Amino acid sequence: MPMARFxxxxxxxxxxxxxxxxxxxxxxxxxxxxxxxxxxxxxxxNDPRVLRVLKLKHHEINxxxxxxxxxxxxxxxxxxxxxxxxxxxxxYQPSELxxxxxxGEGDVVVADLPPSLIVDxxxxxxxxxxxxxxxxxxxxxxxxxxxxxxxxxxxxxxLASPLWPYFNRLQSRVPDISIVVLPVDTxxxxxxxxxxxxxxxxxxxxxxxxxxPLENLPGLKTLFELSDLRSVSWYFxxxxxxxxxxxxxxxQRFHASxxxxxxxxxxxxxxxxxxxxxxxxxxxxxxxxLRGGQPVGFEYELVRLFTRxxxxxxxxxxxxxxxxxxxxxxxxxxxxxxxxxxxxxxxxDPALEQSRDYFHSxxxxxxxxxxxxxxxxxxxxxxxxxxxxxVHHRALGELVxxxxxxxxxxxxxxxxxxxxxxxxxxxVIDAAIVDAYAVDDIRDGHPLIQAxxxxxxxxxxxxTVRTHDTNLRAAVDDLLRDQFRMET
Numbered sequence: 001m002p003m004a005r006f007x008x009x010x011x012x013x014x015x016x017x018x019x020x021x022x023x024x025x026x027x028x029x030x031x032x033x034x035x036x037x038x039x040x041x042x043x044x045x046n047d048p049r050v051l052r053v054l055k056l057k058h059h060e061i062n063x064x065x066x067x068x069x070x071x072x073x074x075x076x077x078x079x080x081x082x083x084x085x086x087x088x089x090x091x092y093q094p095s096e097l098x099x100x101x102x103x104g105e106g107d108v109v110v111a112d113l114p115p116s117l118i119v120d121x122x123x124x125x126x127x128x129x130x131x132x133x134x135x136x137x138x139x140x141x142x143x144x145x146x147x148x149x150x151x152x153x154x155x156x157x158x159l160a161s162p163l164w165p166y167f168n169r170l171q172s173r174v175p176d177i178s179i180v181v182l183p184v185d186t187x188x189x190x191x192x193x194x195x196x197x198x199x200x201x202x203x204x205x206x207x208x209x210x211x212x213p214l215e216n217l218p219g220l221k222t223l224f225e226l227s228d229l230r231s232v233s234w235y236f237x238x239x240x241x242x243x244x245x246x247x248x249x250x251x252q253r254f255h256a257s258x259x260x261x262x263x264x265x266x267x268x269x270x271x272x273x274x275x276x277x278x279x280x281x282x283x284x285x286x287x288x289x290l291r292g293g294q295p296v297g298f299e300y301e302l303v304r305l306f307t308r309x310x311x312x313x314x315x316x317x318x319x320x321x322x323x324x325x326x327x328x329x330x331x332x333x334x335x336x337x338x339x340x341x342x343x344x345x346x347x348x349d350p351a352l353e354q355s356r357d358y359f360h361s362x363x364x365x366x367x368x369x370x371x372x373x374x375x376x377x378x379x380x381x382x383x384x385x386x387x388x389x390x391v392h393h394r395a396l397g398e399l400v401x402x403x404x405x406x407x408x409x410x411x412x413x414x415x416x417x418x419x420x421x422x423x424x425x426x427x428v429i430d431a432a433i434v435d436a437y438a439v440d441d442i443r444d445g446h447p448l449i450q451a452x453x454x455x456x457x458x459x460x461x462x463x464t465v466r467t468h469d470t471n472l473r474a475a476v477d478d479l480l481r482d483q484f485r486m487e488t
Contacts, residue, residue, distance in 0.1 A: 046104065050087050051079045054097045054106035057090040057184060062160045063112065064188040064213075065132040065206045066232055071110060078250045092184055094162045098123075101235065107243060109235040112206070114162040115227070124238045127248050127295060128231035130208065131276055131315055134163060136223045137195060137203040137214065144202070144223050151176045153201040156191050160184040163204060163226070188213060196220050209274045210264045229276060229313045248290050252283055252318050263332035268471035271335055277312045279303050280325050280334035283389045285413040288316075288339065299338050302358075306479050322394075326352065329466060336472065337464035340391050344458050351467055358480040359461035362436040363392050365452040368424055373431055373452035377404065382430040385409040385420055391459040392433040399455070421446050 046052070053075060060068045079086045089106050091097045097109045098117045112132075117123070136144070144150055151174045157167055159181055171177055180200055182191065188205050195203040196219045204226060207213055214220050236244040264274070271277055281288050287299035295316065307314045317334050319325040322342050328334050330351055346352050365373045365384075373379060376399060386392040388410045400406055409429055411420065417438065423429045425448050434442070439451045463480075465473045 046107075049084055051075070051082070051084045051108070052087045052089055052106040054089045054091060054101055054109045054111070056094070056097070056111050056160055057092050058160065059111065061185055061187050062158065063206075065208045065211070066112075066130065071129070071234075074251070075108075075110065078247060081250070082246070093160055093164065095165070098235075101237060104237070107236070108247070112162045112230075112232075113235060114165050115230075116165055118230075118235075122238050124236045124244050125231070125233040126236070126244060127251055127290070128233055128315065129251065130232040131229045131313060132206050132208050132232060133229050134204060134206055134226040136226050137192065137205060137220050138201060138223045139195065139198070139219055140221055142201060142223060146224060147226070148174060150174055150202060152178075154178045154180050155202040155204065156180045156182055156195060156200040157204055158182040158184060158186050158191070161204070167204075192217055192220060209276045245290070248294075252290060252295075253320075265332040265466075266335075267469040268475055271312065271472065272310065275312055276315055277303075277307050277310075277336065278315045278317060278334040280317045280319060280328050280337045281339040282319050282325065283413065284339060285387055285390060288318075289413065302479070302483070303338055305483070306476070309479070310475075326464075329464060335465075335469075336476065340459035340461060341464050342394070342458045343460050343462075346464055352464055353467050353473065354460065354462040354464050355473060355476045356480055357460050357462050358483070361461075363395050363433050363455040364436045364439055365431050365433055365455070366424065366439065366442060366449055367431040367452055368427075369448055369450050371430060372450075375453050376455060378453070379406050379431060380404055381407075383407045383409055383428075385411055385423065385429045385432040387411055387413050387415060387420075389413050392435075394459065395455045396433060417442070421449060424449060 056062050075086060089100070091100065094111055094113050095117065097106075097111055098113055098120070100106055101109050102120075102122055113123075118125070136147075136150075138144065138153075142153070144153065147170055150170075155167070155177060157163060157179060167179055171179060191200075191203045191205065192213060194200055196217050202223070203220075205213065209229065214222070234247065236247075264270075264278075266274075281299065283289055284297065284299065288295065288297040290296070303314055306312075317328060319328060319339075322345055325337055325339065325341065326345060326349070329337050330349075341354075343354065346354050365376070365379065367373050373382075379399065384396060384406050386396050386408070390413065393410065396406065396408055400408065417434065420429075420432050420434075421442060424432060425446065431452070433455065436454065442449055443451065463476050465476065
């Protein structure tokens with residue numbers, strides 16, 4: 001008797017001969033999707049005041065590895081700040097989300113897409129908001145170690161899974177594999193429980209590196225990982241670069257306020273087991289910022305070098321204040337702080353310590369000639385400009401907190417330095433605070449500008465780790481020592 005195929009339609013399981021399986025599966029998919037094509041025949045009109053968000057019908061159920069509530073709150077907040085309203089558009093499968101996005105029926109997809117579609121050159125992804133991978137789960141006693149050994153087993157895959165194209169191909173190559181098509185509203189917990197109970201042999205699930213969905217299911221084990229780590233991202237049409245860039249800037253600044261960091265403590269060995277380094281940083285115009293919608297900067301490149309050498313992926317958690325960033329490290333929301341932190345705050349905390357320094361640049365006051373500022377107190381009553389989200393911004397804040405009556409002028413971090421110089425030369429501002437290494441070039445090109453006092457800034461170019469994570473600290477010091485004054 002030939003091996004049968006099982007198709008779950010609603011709550012019923014249909015047993016099909018292998019030759020007719022694809023026909024039945026196609027009919028089932030058509031039944032599930034019946035309302036959707038009708039809606040798709042009338043494209044949603046593009047209104048610049050409306051953000052059209054494409055998502056799965058049962059979005060939360062099909063993304064257990066994502067903070068979907070946090071993502072939706074971010075989308076709502078982003079739209080509010082842009083003066084837009086949100087139109088939520090549902091689909092039943094990720095491939096349909098991709099198709100409707102490219103047809104212009106939506107502006108952004110907030111779901112996982114099939115691997116073959118993620119690389120579509122017509123798509124553009126947001127900055128990552130987390131990571132996940134697909135794992136193959138089975139009962140103890142099953143010895144499959146790769147997809148080619150799944151023949152003869154009942155493999156449960158939800159209809160809304162991005163892996164449907166993969167399993168359609170696999171079925172033609174692996175004899176006697178039985179694909180159990182689950183309804184789009186079947187949760188991961190339900191699938192795992194049914195696998196543990198023997199309803200299926202194999203379950204294919206998404207999971208984050210820092211979670212264990214099998215914790216309360218001792219009868220199950222991870223047979224093998226079906227994918228490498230993938231990024232949790234939103235997707236845009238390539239032509240929609242402006243919207244993507246606006247969203248990326250928003251995510252870099254605010255995503256940590258909506259997506260709750262998960263606390264996981266551990267030294268370098270634990271990080272290697274998770275295979276992801278969680279980096280805590282902040283937006284900094286010189287060291288970590290966005291260009292073309294993607295993160296760049298000196299600090300960013302150092303992090304990538306560190307992780308590449310150890311076979312790790314990286315997840316960035318972008319904070320706002322030193323207090324917030326330090327608390328994330330203490331509580332295990334991240335593994336290392338790479339942005340510049342006030343060294344005083346680290347020295348007084350026995351739970352934290354910093355790596356060796358790898359660079360130094362003083363903060364210098366510049367002004368017009370004749371307006372000498374040889375001491376910080378001479379800034380009293382002056383209009384003083386700094387780029388926002390920089391150590392100069394924080395240094396200026398310390399002067400104000402100490403009682404110096406300054407009129408702070410906070411300029412967008414994207415502003416070119418020449419623009420600040422123009423404001424100095426034209427008496428729009430009285431002074432500015434810049435990095436010391438820029439002073440010579442400024443004076444060479446602008447003879448009306450002079451350098452004045454340096455500020456006692458405690459923000460060192462160093463990474464911060466937890467005191468007990470000695471192996472991580474040693475690895476960071478090795479990297480910085482090896483790269484110091486080298487090409488990097």
